Amino acid sequence: MIFAKELNAALHECLETDERVVLIGEDIVDPYGGAFKVTRGLSTDFPERVRTTPISEGAIAGVSAGLALAGMRPIAEVMFGDFITLCYDQIVNHITKYEAMYNGKATCPVIFRVPSGGHRGYGPTHSQSLEKHFLGVPHLRVLAASLYHDPRAVLRDLLGQTTPALFVEHKLLYPQNFGRPGGLLATDDGTTVCLSAVPREDCTATVLAYGYQAMLAAQVVEQLAIEEEIFVELLVPLELSPLDYGPIERSVAVTKSLVTVEEGTAGWSWGTEIAAVLSARMFGRLRRPVGVVASVPTVIPSSKSKESRMLVGTPQIDVAIREAAK
Amino acid sequence: MKHVLIPTPDVNSEHGVVTAWFVENGQWVEAGTDLVEVETSKAVLEVSAPDSGYILQLGALKDEVSLTAPIALLFDDIDSLKAHQASLLAAPKPESPVRASVKAIKRAEELGVDLSSFDGSRLITVKDVEAAAFVEPDYKDMPSPLTAPEGVQRILIIGAGRGATQVIDIFADRPEQTAVAIVDEQRGKWGELIDDVPVVGGPDRLTELYEHGRFDAVVVAISTSVAARRKFRLMCEQAGIPLANAIDRTAKIATNVEMGEGNVICAFCHIGTATQIGNNNFFSAYNSFDHHNVVANDSSTGPGCMTSSRVKLGDQVRLGTGIHIEPGVELGDRVQVASGATIVRSVPADHVVKTKIVTTVVVPGR
Numbered sequence: 001m002i003f004a005k006e007l008n009a010a011l012h013e014c015l016e017t018d019e020r021v022v023l024i025g026e027d028i029v030d031p032y033g034g035a036f037k038v039t040r041g042l043s044t045d046f047p048e049r050v051r052t053t054p055i056s057e058g059a060i061a062g063v064s065a066g067l068a069l070a071g072m073r074p075i076a077e078v079m080f081g082d083f084i085t086l087c088y089d090q091i092v093n094h095i096t097k098y099e100a101m102y103n104g105k106a107t108c109p110v111i112f113r114v115p116s117g118g119h120r121g122y123g124p125t126h127s128q129s130l131e132k133h134f135l136g137v138p139h140l141r142v143l144a145a146s147l148y149h150d151p152r153a154v155l156r157d158l159l160g161q162t163t164p165a166l167f168v169e170h171k172l173l174y175p176q177n178f179g180r181p182g183g184l185l186a187t188d189d190g191t192t193v194c195l196s197a198v199p200r201e202d203c204t205a206t207v208l209a210y211g212y213q214a215m216l217a218a219q220v221v222e223q224l225a226i227e228e229e230i231f232v233e234l235l236v237p238l239e240l241s242p243l244d245y246g247p248i249e250r251s252v253a254v255t256k257s258l259v260t261v262e263e264g265t266a267g268w269s270w271g272t273e274i275a276a277v278l279s280a281r282m283f284g285r286l287r288r289p290v291g292v293v294a295s296v297p298t299v300i301p302s303s304k305s306k307e308s309r310m311l312v313g314t315p316q317i318d319v320a321i322r323e324a325a326k
Numbered sequence: 327m328k329h330v331l332i333p334t335p336d337v338n339s340e341h342g343v344v345t346a347w348f349v350e351n352g353q354w355v356e357a358g359t360d361l362v363e364v365e366t367s368k369a370v371l372e373v374s375a376p377d378s379g380y381i382l383q384l385g386a387l388k389d390e391v392s393l394t395a396p397i398a399l400l401f402d403d404i405d406s407l408k409a410h411q412a413s414l415l416a417a418p419k420p421e422s423p424v425r426a427s428v429k430a431i432k433r434a435e436e437l438g439v440d441l442s443s444f445d446g447s448r449l450i451t452v453k454d455v456e457a458a459a460f461v462e463p464d465y466k467d468m469p470s471p472l473t474a475p476e477g478v479q480r481i482l483i484i485g486a487g488r489g490a491t492q493v494i495d496i497f498a499d500r501p502e503q504t505a506v507a508i509v510d511e512q513r514g515k516w517g518e519l520i521d522d523v524p525v526v527g528g529p530d531r532l533t534e535l536y537e538h539g540r541f542d543a544v545v546v547a548i549s550t551s552v553a554a555r556r557k558f559r560l561m562c563e564q565a566g567i568p569l570a571n572a573i574d575r576t577a578k579i580a581t582n583v584e585m586g587e588g589n590v591i592c593a594f595c596h597i598g599t600a601t602q603i604g605n606n607n608f609f610s611a612y613n614s615f616d617h618h619n620v621v622a623n624d625s626s627t628g629p630g631c632m633t634s635s636r637v638k639l640g641d642q643v644r645l646g647t648g649i650h651i652e653p654g655v656e657l658g659d660r661v662q663v664a665s666g667a668t669i670v671r672s673v674p675a676d677h678v679v680k681t682k683i684v685t686t687v688v689v690p691g692r
Binding site: 002037198225227326 | 340341367390427428430447448449676
């Protein structure tokens, strides 16, 4: 089944099993069913708890915070993740602070669903991957949807606890078939999915990627294995921040080389933080410096050909993996 | 047969959902008839018949369909529609029973290994193919290493190629060293004699022969692969087997030269004063490393390479024939230099120096 439908089914399950769950966002009700059709049919089945909002991300964040403080479990859709910046103050200064400020007497478990990412020619303000600005915010979980993590399990986990969360969904994942690539061996290390053509012992680098970039990386990993016998292990974490370094350390202890991949812009990023931490923890065991793949730090062009030179895609991943596997 | 395509200028969607069919499957439709309604993320699109014909629907109501593939086919007669429908149902799904890398397929051919016998649950690699083809070597019928008089260093040579004959030739002039055996990975060479020295098996015999006191030290006689030189040096290091230098009697080793072990230095080489040579390098004839050079490990040179003073070579450097290197130049690890190059500045690790070969023009004499 395609990923958008998996996600739709997961949201349906949340509404069905937990009466506190409320979905809010712009244009999410039927017949339109959301810009990416993820919420299609949900307002028909749960008209009271699936509500459309004015075009104001600030209002979405504020209403969500109020609902959450009052004991509801709001799941807010920010139609284009670029506009999560309009929620930034409420997330950083309010939503993530209540539980600690009130010593657990108040909780504010808002879940933001954030459709993100480019490669569609949507231009500067509808294509970005802004999650790096939220990494490391205390008491905020940042998770990334992937084709290898069941969204039902993700949402069940989030509803079972009270830390607010950003669930980043790359738009290009929606029409993809959900499931692990048939050509690679898959194992789970906690919520990190480990994929490789051959067992870890025969891999010469670890590749760390999430979301849509993980799907692209999986294709590169399989192709390099078949065509050139360059064997690397791809790790796909679900949670970007806080990050569980255990799976990465276990893989890199064997492969001695690490490269990270993200679609966000280069510098002060997920990958650079991981490079710093891993270099400190595994100094002397790494065969080469940690590689970090990220997009060119500039504005995303509307021209698709220009965009493809600026955003990380298969060619950039291919070059970086070959280098890391040396 | 004609394709019915969904007319869409919508860049937002790759898929749409069929929301209504206005005609029955298999029915005759006239050109221009409204056929189907498809909803994309931005709009509901109506598709009309581009031509008349019998219609075969390619998506059912509520199906998600690609916006770039045909939504229906039109046939001139009902029989060809039925034939096409049958062929769609009967179309076999080709499924390869095993998946192997390109290199593994090639290696399997070389070794005569049948890939279909493998477990198809993961990618088959060269390693798997070689493991399947591997037969424990039987050294019972292999020749034994030669013996030598007391006081003569008995050398085991790794590599039964032309490099071995070069090393054996060096020992012809050096009564204090002699080659007693050769090992090589290629089984085809086992049992052969190279200049009267027997090839006694593969490199896996090193430890056994050394422990039985059949030789004193190893010389790696491979000049064509610096990676192989390194591999065998490390293999000996791990097994605690010493390497020996093989230095031609005509070579000039100047004063204050520091040299490690395992170096092959062919005829008429010059190692200038205060030069440091590491381990396991192979210098072909007429090389001159002038004074105060530093050469690391596992490098290999062709004949006629000349360096000036204070030149540094990293590990696994590969020089072709007739190369000149200016003073103070440093070549990083794994640098490769093509024949005839004159190198005037340093080259970073993992780089290749290419040359444009200028040949003289040859014309018939008058």
